Amino acid sequence: MRAIVTTANGDVSVMKVETRPDPVPTPGHVLVRVKAAGLNFADILARQGLYPDGPPKPCVMGYEVAGVIEKVGEGVDQDLIGKAVIAMTRFNGQAELVAVSAKQVFEKPDNLSFEEAAAIPVNYLTAWALIVTMGGLKSDEAILIHNAGGGVGLAALDIARHIGAKTFGTASASKHEFLKQRGLDYAIDYRNQDWLPVLMDLTGGRGVELVIDPLGGDSWKKSFRALRSTGRMGVFGMSVASASGIKGKLRALKAIALMPRYNPLGLMNRNKGVFGLNLGHMWGEGEKVAGWTAEIVKGVADGWVRPHVDRAFPFDQIADAHNQLEGRKNTGKVVLIP
């Protein structure tokens, strides 16, 4: 099979499409013929050598695919062969074939293309955990979604709108029109102005009850200041570090030095909460994740989960696909086609 191999830490030139032995499904596993694989910001950080959870290189990245079950291992229902599915993969998804536990596979909704289906797992599960499970957003509350035009950002917008909360989002200005069409109440250009006074102005000086912040570093300080009493901040990324080579390492160190440190007494007296989410550390909590997945799949059927594919790149254009995310050009999800 062909697979996208990240051969070393570095810029986009370190990725090659190589031939690898076909995986064999072990007991309890299925073999999926990949039709579309999701690209995530974690893949960019892993290539840059800034992602501690990434596998040792050379490696095949990829947390999620949509495809068709081609073979099943011992103990798995033979009737699954030929079924169109979505699968969560712990790496190795950016390949023509991937073997994955049957527990990490769920049926692809008929009304989604393979490309749209591959845009679901990481983005929507992350947004669900942040907003519903940990953030507890209510219909009479307001949320600030950073990078609202990105993969997780658009998923978060769908979920916040479904709850009925008021939505604020930061994004590059070129994405604002699209975000408004998708139902975002207020889009804020955070790259050409200080977003905090703008948000405070829009909220009558009160702030919002939930902020989800994947930027890291001193952005977390500022997002915390945007919280109204009883507000919660969910931290889930370190995008500010993104860069190849020594520049990335220096940015990561700077982000760590600038990030806030919270005192429980300070949180108590301010009536504010801070929590963190790493979906990649939820593999041992299959039942919880399955529950979230069921809600999201229901949302597809009900029409409020609307995965948006920015662009689909063939495997041999993997460098362009990474540049699309790294260069902030994407609105929604970038997917890879074998």
Ligand SMILES: NC(=O)c1ccc[n+]([C@@H]2O[C@H](COP(=O)([O-])OP(=O)(O)OC[C@H]3O[C@@H](n4cnc5c(N)ncnc54)[C@H](OP(=O)(O)O)[C@@H]3O)[C@@H](O)[C@H]2O)c1
């Ligand atoms: N903890 C978890 O479980 C988890 C799971 C999924 C994703 N994440 C994190 O969530 C964030 C979003 O992930 P995603 O996969 O959905 O990607 P994405 O948001 O589609 O990523 C690209 C977008 O991020 C924004 N951005 C902000 N700072 C950037 C920078 N320094 N370089 C490039 N782009 C930057 C840009 O949009 P604008 O310029 O329009 O803002 C860009 O278009 C990432 O930080 C990722 O690591 C965490």
